Amino acid sequence: MNTDTINGSATDFGGKVKEGIGTAMGDKSMQAEGRGEQLGGKTQKAFGDAKTSIDQTxxxxxxxxxxxxxxxxxxxxxxxxxxxxxxxxxLRGR
Structure with a gap:
């Protein structure tokens, strides 16, 4: 596991928490920020997983x-x- 995978998972988790707090408080802005952080975290985690896979193969x-x-x-x-x-x-077409 590399740092991108770990950081991506942490960002995704933080986004879920922020979305949950936004839902509980009725704050649409905080919910949207949480969803955005989740997307960013999932993207970073996928990038980290791809790096690990390439390294292994x-x-x-x-x-x-x-x-x-x-x-x-x-x-x-x-x-x-x-x-x-x-x-x-x-390249010469033969």
Whole structure:
């Protein structure tokens, strides 16, 4: 869990409390502020969850690629050359 997820959850909770107080007091403005804070908190939490998900899926792939390059430098250079030629041919329309 990262800080965005934690802060988003806290903001969402604070918004729920503010909306509840606004409802109890009959204050429409406070209710609206509470709903807005909930939306902001949910958005921040979703962003934090996405960051965590990317870290858990992409980082291992990057680490594997780095290890492959370190273990097999010539094969990596050849693979890079083949991919470069394929990209150039694709861009040239062949």
């Amino acid at each position: 992409v980082r291992p792939l990057i680490d594997q690629a780095r290890q492959f390059v370190k273990d097999r430098p010539y094969a990596s250079a050849a693979l890079g050359g083949v991919l470069g030629i394929a990209l150039l041919n694709t």
